Amino acid sequence: MAFWFELVATGLITGGIYALVALGLNLQYGLMRIMNISHGEFLMLGAYLTWLGHTVLQVNPIVFLPVVALALFTLGVAVYWLCFRRIIRTAPAVEMIEARSLLVGFGLMFLLQNAAYLAWGADLRGYSFLAEAVDVGGARFQANRLVVFAFAVGASLALLAVLRWTLIGKAVRAMMQSPTGAQLVGIDTRYLHPVVFGLGLAMAGVAGALLSMVYEISPGMGEPYTVTALIVIVLGGLGSALGSLLGGFLLGLVETFGMHYTSPSLKMLLSYAVLIGVLLARPKGLFAR
Amino acid sequence: MREPLLAAQGVSVRFGGLVAVDAVDLAVHAGELVGVIGPNGAGKTTFFHALSGVLVPTSGCIVIVGDDLTGEGAHAFARHGIARTFQTPRVFKEMPAIDNVRFGLEFAGRTRSHAHDAFDEPGTILEFLGLADVAAVPAGGLTPSKQRLLEIGMALGARPRVLLLDEVAAGLTHAEVELTAQLIRRVRDELGLAVIWIEHAVRVLMDYVERVAVLHQGRKIADGDPRAVAKDAGVIEAYLGEQGEPVTEPGRKAA
Amino acid sequence: MRRFTLRDSIAATVLAALALAAMPWLMSDFALALTLTCLMYAGLAVSWAMFCGATNCLSLATAAFFGMGAYVTAWGIGTLAYGLGVLLGGLAAAAFAALVGAAVLHLRGAYFAVITFGLGELVRHAITYYEKAYAGTVGRVISEPPETVTIYHVVLLVSALAVVTALVVRASRLGLALRGIGSDEERARTLGVETRRAKILAFSLSAFFPGALGAAMAVRWTYIDPLSVFNPFIGFQTVLIAMVGGAHTILGPIASSVLFSVLTEYLRLQFPYLFLVILGLLLILLVLYLPGGLASLLERWRWGKSRA
Numbered sequence: 095m096a097f098w099f100e101l102v103a104t105g106l107i108t109g110g111i112y113a114l115v116a117l118g119l120n121l122q123y124g125l126m127r128i129m130n131i132s133h134g135e136f137l138m139l140g141a142y143l144t145w146l147g148h149t150v151l152q153v154n155p156i157v158f159l160p161v162v163a164l165a166l167f168t169l170g171v172a173v174y175w176l177c178f179r180r181i182i183r184t185a186p187a188v189e190m191i192e193a194r195s196l197l198v199g200f201g202l203m204f205l206l207q208n209a210a211y212l213a214w215g216a217d218l219r220g221y222s223f224l225a226e227a228v229d230v231g232g233a234r235f236q237a238n239r240l241v242v243f244a245f246a247v248g249a250s251l252a253l254l255a256v257l258r259w260t261l262i263g264k265a266v267r268a269m270m271q272s273p274t275g276a277q278l279v280g281i282d283t284r285y286l287h288p289v290v291f292g293l294g295l296a297m298a299g300v301a302g303a304l305l306s307m308v309y310e311i312s313p314g315m316g317e318p319y320t321v322t323a324l325i326v327i328v329l330g331g332l333g334s335a336l337g338s339l340l341g342g343f344l345l346g347l348v349e350t351f352g353m354h355y356t357s358p359s360l361k362m363l364l365s366y367a368v369l370i371g372v373l374l375a376r377p378k379g380l381f382a383r
Numbered sequence: 384m385r386e387p388l389l390a391a392q393g394v395s396v397r398f399g400g401l402v403a404v405d406a407v408d409l410a411v412h413a414g415e416l417v418g419v420i421g422p423n424g425a426g427k428t429t430f431f432h433a434l435s436g437v438l439v440p441t442s443g444c445i446v447i448v449g450d451d452l453t454g455e456g457a458h459a460f461a462r463h464g465i466a467r468t469f470q471t472p473r474v475f476k477e478m479p480a481i482d483n484v485r486f487g488l489e490f491a492g493r494t495r496s497h498a499h500d501a502f503d504e505p506g507t508i509l510e511f512l513g514l515a516d517v518a519a520v521p522a523g524g525l526t527p528s529k530q531r532l533l534e535i536g537m538a539l540g541a542r543p544r545v546l547l548l549d550e551v552a553a554g555l556t557h558a559e560v561e562l563t564a565q566l567i568r569r570v571r572d573e574l575g576l577a578v579i580w581i582e583h584a585v586r587v588l589m590d591y592v593e594r595v596a597v598l599h600q601g602r603k604i605a606d607g608d609p610r611a612v613a614k615d616a617g618v619i620e621a622y623l624g625e626q627g628e629p630v631t632e633p634g635r636k637a638a
Numbered sequence: 639m640r641r642f643t644l645r646d647s648i649a650a651t652v653l654a655a656l657a658l659a660a661m662p663w664l665m666s667d668f669a670l671a672l673t674l675t676c677l678m679y680a681g682l683a684v685s686w687a688m689f690c691g692a693t694n695c696l697s698l699a700t701a702a703f704f705g706m707g708a709y710v711t712a713w714g715i716g717t718l719a720y721g722l723g724v725l726l727g728g729l730a731a732a733a734f735a736a737l738v739g740a741a742v743l744h745l746r747g748a749y750f751a752v753i754t755f756g757l758g759e760l761v762r763h764a765i766t767y768y769e770k771a772y773a774g775t776v777g778r779v780i781s782e783p784p785e786t787v788t789i790y791h792v793v794l795l796v797s798a799l800a801v802v803t804a805l806v807v808r809a810s811r812l813g814l815a816l817r818g819i820g821s822d823e824e825r826a827r828t829l830g831v832e833t834r835r836a837k838i839l840a841f842s843l844s845a846f847f848p849g850a851l852g853a854a855m856a857v858r859w860t861y862i863d864p865l866s867v868f869n870p871f872i873g874f875q876t877v878l879i880a881m882v883g884g885a886h887t888i889l890g891p892i893a894s895s896v897l898f899s900v901l902t903e904y905l906r907l908q909f910p911y912l913f914l915v916i917l918g919l920l921l922i923l924l925v926l927y928l929p930g931g932l933a934s935l936l937e938r939w940r941w942g943k944s945r946a
Contacts, residue, residue, distance in 0.1 A: 129748045180926050186476075186523075190929075192747045193696050197881060197925045200874055204918030208911040321759070324752045332748070363763035366756050373753050374741055435828055461830035475821040486818055489811050491830025541829050 101350060103230075107239050109346020110246035111301055115319050116326035116338040117250055118297030124270045124333030125290050127191045128178050131199035133323060134316025135206035136295045140166055140302030141311040142214060148221050155223055155307050156241065159300060166299030170292030173202070178291065203317075210313035220310035242304040249300055250339050253293070257335050266290060270333045318362075325369040331379025340381060386449055387412050388577050389434065389465065389545045394443035395601075396429050403429040405601035406443065411545060411577045416568070418588045418609070419581045421598035422621055427581045428470060430598065431549050434579070435467045436460035448544070461491035464544030468537075468551055472530040476523030480514060480533055481505050483522050487540030495542050498574045508536045512566070528555055531563075539570070546570065548580045552587060564591045589613065597621065644809045648802055655798035662787045674790055674858075676899040678851055681797030682872075683880040683891035685847035688804040689840045690877075691885030692816035696751040699738075701873035702758030703731035703845045707852025708867035709765060712778045715857070720784045724792055724853045731849020734761075736842035743837045746823075755870070762868035769864070777863030784857055792854045800847040804888050807840070816840055848876075882924055884933025894932055 119133045140162050147158040177198050185191040224238040257263035265286060301319070305311070326345050330337025345365065352364040372380060387410035396404040404426040411417055421427050432438035434445060436457040444453040447463045466487065475483050484505040501507045509515045512532045517525060522533055531551055538546055548567065552560040564587050571578050582588040589595065589609045597605040597612060599621040605612045612618055642650075661673055682700060690697050707727030714723045742753050769775055783789075807813045815836045818826035827833050856862055879898050884890030905913040928934060 123748065127748075129751070177922060177926065184929070189694050189747055192751075193694065193881075194925050194929060196696060196748070196751060197878070198922050200878070201918040201921035201925070204914045204921070206918075208914040208918070211911040212915070321755075325756070328749070328752060360763075360767060362759065363767060366760040366763065369756050370753060370760060373745065373749065437824060437828060456832070456834075457824070457827040458830050458832045461828055467828055469825070473822050473825045475818055475825070477821055478817060482814070486814060486826070487829040489814055490826075494830075537829060 100234075101354060102347065103235065105347035105350035106343055107235075107243045107346070108350060109343035110243045110250070111305060111342075112319075112322055112326050112346055113250050113339045113342025114246045114297055114301045114304075116323040116330070116342050117253055117335060118294035118301075119320075119323045120327045120330070120333065120335065120338045121253075121266070121297075122291055122294040123327065124335075125266055126178065126182060126195075126287055127188055128181075128195040128291070129192055129199060130202075130294070131196055131320060132202035132206060132316075133199075133294075133298050134318070134320035135203050135210075136166060136169070136298040136316070137302035137305070137319050138210060138311070138313060138316035139169075139206065140299030141306040141315065142210065142219075142302075143299070144303040144306045145219055145221060145311060148223070155303060156245075159245070159303055162299045162303045163296040167292040167296040170295030171288045173295070174288040174291040177202070179287070182287070207313050207316070214313065216312065218310040218312050220306070223307045236308070238307045242308055245304055246301065249297065250342075253297065254335055254339065262286070262289070322365065325365055328369055329372055329380050331381055334379060334381065337379050337381045341379075344380070385412055387446075388448055389579075390446045391430075391434060392444050392446065394430070394433050394440045394445065396426070396433055396438060397441045402601050404433065404440070404598075407598070407601075407603045409579075409596060409603070409606070411579060413544070413577055414571065414575055415594065416571050416578045416580065416592050418585070418592035418595040419579060419598060420583070420585045420588065420595060423583065424600075425598040425621075426601040427583075427598055428549060431467065431547055431579075431581060434460075435465050435547055458491075461487075461541055462494050464491075464495060464542070465547065466491065466538035466541040466543035466545070467547035468531075468534040468549055470549045470553065472527065472534045474522035474525075474530050474533050474537065477521055479519050480522050480525065480536075481509060481518040483533055484508050484536045484540045487537050488542070491541035491543075495544075497542050498576075502539065502542070502574065505540060508539050511539075512536050528559055531555070532566075535566070535570075539574075543576060545577045545579065548578065550582055551580070552582055552584065560587050564588070567591065644805060647805050651798055651801050651805065655794060658794055659791060662790055667786075670786065670790060672899060672903050674786075674793060675903065676896050677790075677793050677797045678855055679876065679879055679895035679899055680892045681793070681800045681847050681851050682876040683883065683895050684797070684804050684888055685800045685844045686876050687880045687883075687885045687888070687891050688800075688807055689816070689844035691880065691887075692808075692813065692820050693837065693840070694820040695743075695746070695837075696754075696877070697841070698751055698755035698870075698873050698877065699735070699758055699845070700848050700876045701868050701870050702754075702761050703735065703848035704852035704855075704872050705758070705762060705765075705864065705868035706731050706734060707849035707854075708856035708862060710849075711853045711856040712780065712862045712867075715780060716782070720788065720857070721792065724796065724850050727853025728796075728846040728850030731852070732842045732846040734849075735845030736838055739838040739841040740834075743834065743841060755873070758868060758870065758873060762864045765868075766864045777861050777866075779861055780857055780859065783860070789854060789857060793851065796847060796850045796854060801888060801892070803843065803847075807843070808888070812836060812840060878921060882921070882931055884931025887931070887933040890931050890933030890936075 115137060119130060122128045122130055143162050143165060144155050144158055147153040148155055178195060181194045181198065182191055185194055224241060226237055227234045228237045228240060257267055322345065326338055326341040329344060330341030345368065348368055349361055349364060353361050390410040392408055393406045394404055395402065395406050407430060419427055429438065433440045436452065436455060436459060439454055444451050447465060450463060452459055452463060475486065488505060497503055506515065506518065509518050512535065514529060514532060514536065517529065522530060525533060535551065552563055555563060567578060567580060568591060570576060580588060580592065592609060594607060595609045595612050596603055597618050604617045604621060605615045662670055665673065686700055689695065707730065710727040710730050711723045714726065738757055742750065745753060766776065815826065815831045818831060819833050819837065823833055852867065856867065859866065879895045880891045883894030
């Protein structure tokens with residue numbers, strides 16, 4: 095029993111991070127059709143910021159979370175203004191927005207990843223934080239994993255609440271359905287787009303900060319998370335925030351159980367098999383009606 | 384009786400709980416010019432999607448010259464001689480106008496011959512439409528009213544037996560609408576096509592068609608001579624329900 | 639000015655290929671290796687643009703096709719003649735593309751990009767798993783590779799074939815159908831194109847060349863493992879080259895593959911990280927300010943001249 099509990103819990107902890115990463119990316123795609131393939135690189139930046147905060151400034155990583163979120167939000171607004179605003183304005187069709195934003199994403203990926211190599215080198219970095227084991231319901235976990243889980247789920251739920259109950263959230267959801275929707279609720283997309291893009295990156299930054307508490311970090315750490323986020327988005331449905339949350343947990347569980355019963359080297363194979371299976375069987379996502 | 388070119392039999396289209404088209408029958412014979420009118424949301428465009436294979440009806444079938452094509456893709460409909468235009472012109476924006484017309488000729492048009500040999504050349508079709516001088520211009524650079532004409536040209540390139548026109552007069556000036564209506568007549572007379580013409584603004588249409596069908600809330604509530612249909616109590620009531628254009632007596636051209 | 643006809647373009651390609659065929663006897667080893675890289679990327683980019691440029695579908699499957707071809711060589715070397723391996727590599731990739739295309743080509747936009755990327759990774763992970771579990775190794779050593787001159791001529795032949803195929807497709811009904819699909823797929827269908835068949839056919843045709851090039855280039859590595867031949871970078875670089883050159887043209891991708899190969903050769907070895915930072919920046923600027931690619935510069939210049 096305890097063994098099952100531990101397996102499920104591990105799956106959910108992994109899934110919480112996946113959900114958080116996917117939510118930000120999905121929000122950007124759903125609202126603006128920006129397929130930001132460099133999402134994982136911003137996660138990496140969040141992780142390095144936290145590491146710097148801990149090792150250089152001696153700040154508690156949890157205390158540092160809001161700083162990371164704000165920094166990434168600001169960066170996101172800047173990146174939107176510098177790159178994506180022009181694409182959305184000049185692209186003749188939605189498909190061109192997707193194609194061009196994907197290419198700009200690749201550009202950002204090369205740029206950020208290699209700038210990180212230049213700045214911090216290829217070595218794995220890390221610090222120890224709340225590494226002692228805690229007993230929960232008969233299973234033992236590292237305390238930092240529980241913290242990570244709590245914050246990942248907390249941040250995801252907070253975002254869902256914002257989407258559901260605030261005016262800006264309603265506008266975003268309306269916009270995902272039709273571009274004129276936001277005008278009906280009286281929101282100016284000139285401000286909405288950069289804010290949402292910044293929000294997406296803030297999510298990625300928080301995820302990176304959380305990951306740095308548990309794992310060692312490197313400039314290339316973000317890329318697999320981008321791929322995983324894409325899988326989660328497809329699982330949950332493009333543009334569906336709740337779908338991303340559920341999809342994240344689902345993928346976390348599938349990976350954990352799959353790896354336990356087959357072999358850890360099959361992790362990515364499993365993810366991709368799930369992705370392709372879902373895309374073929376339910377292209378609109380598992381939870382689409 | 385002659386076999387109809389295009390026959391819709393009990394065609395219904397449902398979206399979830401909404402019935403957009405409800406058991407509509409419509410048969411069209413060679414050389415007929417049939418108008419389809421109806422208030423907003425009457426299901427006209429959805430009905431056209433079903434007739435052209437863009438959308439598979441939930442029930443009922445569509446028979447083209449004796450072949451039941453229900454469930455086949457739009458390309459099969461096109462190859463059987465159904466060509467259409469869209470409400471908002473859907474031309475290939477990056478291609479020169481002449482390639483837009485060539486497109487239909489190269490694909491759907493290859494399987495049949497035109498009544499008019501001259502119409503086997505994209506250039507002739509453009510000339511017929513008065514677009515010869517813009518043959519090399521990318522379609523996206525044409526004015527909206529020229530894009531509408533070009534769309535008719537694309538459909539003609541497909542060498543249709545039945546031409547489906549979805550609100551080709553929308554957004555045109557009054558003079559342009561008259562010209563378009565005359566053009567539609569000429570297409571029918573010179574090429575011997577059957578034409579089904581949907582219009583929301585019905586005034587001009589009623590002057591030019593010999594038969595009109597009225598859709599209301601997905602159902603066909605009238606079908607026959609425009610004069611008789613305009614007097615039909617059910618039709619008047621359907622149109623009174625919405626503000627705007629009432630059905631006018633045909634034969635009286637608005638100034 | 640007379641427009642180039644299909645025959646002129648094919649003749650020009652053949653002449654260029656013949657001239658390039660003499661290079662092994664005129665060039666230094668270093669220059670020859672560089673030319674080989676150019677040829678490979680030209681073949682990859684032109685075949686990518688053949689399908690993706692016309693239909694506006696963003697395929698990231700190039701790495702998958704390339705890697706499959708490479709593994710055909712890796713598994714067949716010693717038993718298969720080199721040329722036959724190249725042919726089989728191409729056919730394997732084309733067959734795979736047809737199979738996969740039938741399943742995924744109804745997807746568009748980001749979905750299609752994601753799934754084609756995923757497919758490459760899926761094949762890579764599957765081969766890694768298979769090799770570990772059944773062959774007991776991760777990589778394979780290529781013994782007795784063919785002479786560089788032979789490899790060069792085979793790659794030249796495949797890439798020249800890719801260019802000729804792209805020219806023929808562009809002038810054919812298939813090319814017209816693909817452009818229609820790229821512009822408005824449903825409209826193309828209502829004009830009689832069986833878009834599904836056209837897309838599968840073109841996707842499969844465009845997959846032959848990366849497959850054949852993978853098989854041809856595999857022998858350049860002495861050691862092959864899934865990570866190196868299914869390297870997503872090969873796919874990204876191909877997309878970049880094609881889009882920077884102008885994916886709706888044929889000359890554009892050829893020109894930009896020369897540019898990229900030379901840049902890569904000189905900068906990447908000396909400043910590996912800085913090079914990629916600059917590449918990233920360059921890419922962003924190009925997409926933002928020259929979205930039609932280098933080819934659009936030429937078009938603008940021609941347009942200006944014809945108006946003057």
